[in-house]
Amino acid sequence: MSTLDRTSTSTLSLPDWVGLLSREAAFESALQSLRSERQATFDAVWGGARALLAAALSQQAPGPVLVVCEQAEQLDQLVDDLALFGVTDLIRFPAYQAEAGERQFQDEVHGERLRTLKLLASGQNLPRLILTCMPALMQPVPARKQVQASSRVLRRGERLDVEQLLQ
Numbered sequence: 001m002s003t004l005d006r007t008s009t010s011t012l013s014l015p016d017w018v019g020l021l022s023r024e025a026a027f028e029s030a031l032q033s034l035r036s037e038r039q040a041t042f043d044a045v046w047g048g049a050r051a052l053l054a055a056a057l058s059q060q061a062p063g064p065v066l067v068v069c070e071q072a073e074q075l076d077q078l079v080d081d082l083a084l085f086g087v088t089d090l091i092r093f094p095a096y097q098a099e100a101g102e103r104q105f106q107d108e109v110h111g112e113r114l115r116t117l118k119l120l121a122s123g124q125n126l127p128r129l130i131l132t133c134m135p136a137l138m139q140p141v142p143a144r145k146q147v148q149a150s151s152r153v154l155r156r157g158e159r160l161d162v163e164q165l166l167q
Contacts, residue, residue: 014084014085014086015055015085015086017052017085018052018055018056018059018085018086019056021052021053021056022056022059022060027056030042030057031057031060031061034057034061034062035062038062038063047077047081048081048084050067050069050078050081051078051081051082051084051085051087052085054067054078054082054087054129054131055082055085055086055087058087058089058090058128058129059128061128063126064126064127064128064129064130065128065129065130066130066132067129067130067131067132068132068133068134068137069131069132069133069134070133070134071133071134071135072094072095072097072133072135072136074133075092075094075095075131075132075133075136078131079092079131082129087128087129089127089128089129090127090128090129090130090131091115091116091119091127091129091130091131092112092116092131092132093112093113093116093117093130093131093132093136093137094109094112094113094132094133094136095109095132095133095135095136095139096109096110096136096139097109097135113136113141114147116130117141117142117144117147118147118151121144121147121148152165
């Protein structure tokens with residue numbers, strides 16, 4: 001039996017629904033699975049329901065929650081929907097989107113993918129939600145050692161040898 005009652009839910013704000021979902025027995029069962037087995041899978045959750053579920057999981061799961069959308073276009077919509085539930089602690093791992101045969105380099109997408117990879121590799125200050133899509137997971141990524149070797153931290157006031165930086 002669901003704890004949701006039509007008369008008591010008519011005046012709830014969207015963030016209130018997150019707490020309401022958290023009281024559902026099926027949701028609690030999924031959380032127990034996450035806590036003991038460290039995994040749970042939810043299939044066929046679409047649109048705003050996906051954002052509601054992700055928002056609730058992000059508040060209660062023992063670690064970061066990975067949300068995988070079927071299509072790349074759904075990723076931006078999910079970010080917008082999550083904001084309606086008050087969720088901003090997230091990072092995206094987007095897909096490159098180019099027409100067949102097109103070899104255009106997408107700096108913004110490449111930068112976001114690298115930032116996400118570096119954050120995940122560090123294991124520090126991870127957001128509550130990691131959002132991606134199937135096409136992004138199917139695309140190659142550089143090896144961890146390659147990313148580390150190609151990265152440099154710049155600090156304000158630090159003096160740099162331009163020739164060394166260009167190498």
